[in-house]
Amino acid sequence: VQQVPDILSPQFAADPYSAYRVMRESAPLIWHEPTQSYLVSRYQDVERVFKDREAAFTTDNYNWQVEPVHGRTILQLSGREHAVRRALVAPAFRGRDLEEHFLPVIERNSRELVDGFRDRGAVDLVDAYATRFPVNVIADMLGLDKADHDRFHRWYTAVIDFLGNLSGDPEVAARGERTRVEFAEYMFPIIRERRGNPGDDLLSKLCVAEVDGVRMSDEDIKAFCSLLLAAGGETTDKAIAGIFANLLTHPEQLAAVRADRSLIPKAFAETLRYTPPVHMIMRQSATEVTLSGGTIPAGATVTCLIGAANRDEQRYRDPDRFDIHRDDLSTGNAFSAAADHLAFALGRHFCVGALLAKAEVETGVGQLLDAMPDVRLADGFDPVEQGVFTRGPKSLPVTFTPVAT
Numbered sequence: 001v002q003q004v005p006d007i008l009s010p011q012f013a014a015d016p017y018s019a020y021r022v023m024r025e026s027a028p029l030i031w032h033e034p035t036q037s038y039l040v041s042r043y044q045d046v047e048r049v050f051k052d053r054e055a056a057f058t059t060d061n062y063n064w065q066v067e068p069v070h071g072r073t074i075l076q077l078s079g080r081e082h083a084v085r086r087a088l089v090a091p092a093f094r095g096r097d098l099e100e101h102f103l104p105v106i107e108r109n110s111r112e113l114v115d116g117f118r119d120r121g122a123v124d125l126v127d128a129y130a131t132r133f134p135v136n137v138i139a140d141m142l143g144l145d146k147a148d149h150d151r152f153h154r155w156y157t158a159v160i161d162f163l164g165n166l167s168g169d170p171e172v173a174a175r176g177e178r179t180r181v182e183f184a185e186y187m188f189p190i191i192r193e194r195r196g197n198p199g200d201d202l203l204s205k206l207c208v209a210e211v212d213g214v215r216m217s218d219e220d221i222k223a224f225c226s227l228l229l230a231a232g233g234e235t236t237d238k239a240i241a242g243i244f245a246n247l248l249t250h251p252e253q254l255a256a257v258r259a260d261r262s263l264i265p266k267a268f269a270e271t272l273r274y275t276p277p278v279h280m281i282m283r284q285s286a287t288e289v290t291l292s293g294g295t296i297p298a299g300a301t302v303t304c305l306i307g308a309a310n311r312d313e314q315r316y317r318d319p320d321r322f323d324i325h326r327d328d329l330s331t332g333n334a335f336s337a338a339a340d341h342l343a344f345a346l347g348r349h350f351c352v353g354a355l356l357a358k359a360e361v362e363t364g365v366g367q368l369l370d371a372m373p374d375v376r377l378a379d380g381f382d383p384v385e386q387g388v389f390t391r392g393p394k395s396l397p398v399t400f401t402p403v404a405t
């Protein structure tokens with residue numbers, strides 16, 4: 001039997017993908033003492049947990065995983081309560097609202113950042129672009145002051161550290177909980193003001209939205225905004241850095257995308273499969289369930305290893321190869337993403353922001369390629385990923401010949 005590196009070990013952090021392979025092959029269900037959870041790595045099992053056709057899983061784990069930092073969000077809700085809340089918030093993230101109101105916000109925010117470095121010839125795409133663009137977009141959509149960017153960034157980093165605090169570091173936990181208090185102090189006056197004087201920003205829409213006579217309370221709205229900053233900031237940030245890291249290390253595929261921009265959605269889908277921003281999502285079992293490798297009792301926490309499932313050789317041909325042309329992905333439509341990979345999860349809690357993320361990445365990659373037609377990695381630089389719970393390139397220094405505008 002091959003030894004599986006522990007998910008909290010430095011060896012795993014350096015290369016989770018070879019550990020995932022051993023898990024899928026020889027230990028598809030592992031009881032993991034430090035996180036008190038069962039690790040699940042095969043595509044068919046992770047898909048089954050997310051889809052949950054047998055109603056065997058809940059998101060009760062979020063009561064301890066998310067509640068201390070965000071308060072009560074859509075993630076903790078189930079059944080009708082979840083459906084109503086989703087119906088309240090989802091319209092802002094698709095169709096006309098997305099196209100008419102928010103696409104211009106996306107384009108403007110990307111351009112502002114690109115204009116900051118387009119004539120420099122060298123930039124770190126993680127630092128100057130990926131960590132800023134998505135959080136600026138959410139702040140702008142909500143009608144919050146982008147001058148507070150550093151504060152938002154600090155808050156959501158503390159939140160994500162809290163979620164990924166698998167080893168239970170008390171300082172990380174305390175910082176996460178402080179964030180909840182600080183964010184509430186920041187948001188409540190703004191929510192009250194927006195209720196009295198609504199505009200056409202997303203926060204105003206959340207204040208007036210109503211489904212079946214139900215409206216969101218100030219606390220609900222604050223918690224949702226907190227989730228949006230974290231869920232929409234950290235993840236899309238890593239997706240953008242990831243698509244660039246993958247293309248820059250596969251120059252022939254970068255050239256193909258440069259020549260045919262309609263390939264960007266495929267490059268995005270393949271990036272989400274190959275290097276998903278979120279590697280681990282937990283659920284709680286409501287009943288005893290049998291998965292590959294054994295039976296878990298009711299009331300157990302299950303850690304779904306998205307990064308492992310997305311490279312399952314039972315599902316994908318040559319899964320460790322980044323290939324935007326692979327024919328076992330669909331065309332890269334965000335909702336067919338449900339059939340492509342598990343990076344947005346599946347089922348009831350499937351990412352509300354999938355189309356927004358897709359719009360951000362398509363706009364961002366398009367603008368960056370226009371501004372840096374000959375972009376390449378800085379001499380001798382090899383991208384390194386960091387993170388275990390969420391994961392993405394640490395930095396991405398590139399050089400390019402500035403183009404006249």
Ligand code: HEM
Nearest residue numbers: 074075231232235236239277343344345349351352353357
């Ligand atoms: C849910 C990933 C972008 C908002 C989720 C879930 C995943 C995910 C895995 C499922 C969580 C669970 O089932 O427990 C991603 C990735 C993104 C991304 C990889 C970028 C590439 C966004 C954006 C937003 C967003 C841009 C909004 C601004 C949400 C919300 C939920 C969610 C509100 C909860 C949905 C529910 O509980 O019904 N996301 N996300 N996400 N995401 Fe995203």
